[in-house]
Amino acid sequence: MLLASETLDGLPAPVPLATGAARSPESCPALVLNADFRPLSYFPLSVWSWQDAIKAVFQDRVNIVSEYDRVVRSPTCAMRLPSVISLKTFVKPARQPAFTRFNVFLRDRFRCQYCGASQDLTFDHLIPRSRGGRTTWTNVVTACSPCNLKKGGHLPSQCGMTPARRPMQPTVQELHNNGRLFPQNYLHESWQDYLYWDSELEP
Numbered sequence: 001m002l003l004a005s006e007t008l009d010g011l012p013a014p015v016p017l018a019t020g021a022a023r024s025p026e027s028c029p030a031l032v033l034n035a036d037f038r039p040l041s042y043f044p045l046s047v048w049s050w051q052d053a054i055k056a057v058f059q060d061r062v063n064i065v066s067e068y069d070r071v072v073r074s075p076t077c078a079m080r081l082p083s084v085i086s087l088k089t090f091v092k093p094a095r096q097p098a099f100t101r102f103n104v105f106l107r108d109r110f111r112c113q114y115c116g117a118s119q120d121l122t123f124d125h126l127i128p129r130s131r132g133g134r135t136t137w138t139n140v141v142t143a144c145s146p147c148n149l150k151k152g153g154h155l156p157s158q159c160g161m162t163p164a165r166r167p168m169q170p171t172v173q174e175l176h177n178n179g180r181l182f183p184q185n186y187l188h189e190s191w192q193d194y195l196y197w198d199s200e201l202e203p
């Protein structure tokens with residue numbers, strides 16, 4: 001089973017600004033596509049380090065779809081780092097999105113569910129943990145710090161604070177739709193052709 005590299009909150013580290021051949025190899029991650037040329041995963045985006053990508057190339061597990069200008073050399077060979085690779089064997093995509101901090105924010109469109117603020121965001125447990133509330137899709141909402149503080153250990157009914165939308169587990173499609181509203185700014189240009197190509201065309 002192939003898994004994308006784990007990253008904090010499902011976000012790859014920001015890519016430094018160096019471009020072209022001067023990029024450090026560390027700023028050359030590879031976008032990983034499934035055998036059908038869709039990203040293996042969107043949230044988190046399936047991205048491998050250059051080392052993992054090259055290893056997979058030599059193990060004949062992936063095809064190189066696109067490359068960076070950056071070349072790495074060993075005593076016996078030189079190769080351009082892959083920027084997009086596709087798996088040779090189709091992996092069944094996960095049907096349910098991962099329960100991550102990033103995906104909760106994305107479900108709630110990066111808005112406090114109490115006042116609509118988009119700054120200083122954190123998480124609120126509808127039923128506070130001190131009262132047995134669990135950390136689940138249906139009990140965690142995006143909240144700004146002031147609202148989070150105000151609500152404190154109260155139940156929604158006690159403090160009159162109810163979220164704009166009842167929290168549910170989102171579908172992968174819902175996260176895709178919201179993801180298009182919040183384009184990720186660290187993408188290499190060679191990745192663009194493979195992201196959201198399945199989005200519906202505007203009439």
Ligand SMILES: [Zn+2]
Nearest residue numbers: 112115144147
């Ligand atoms: Zn708020």
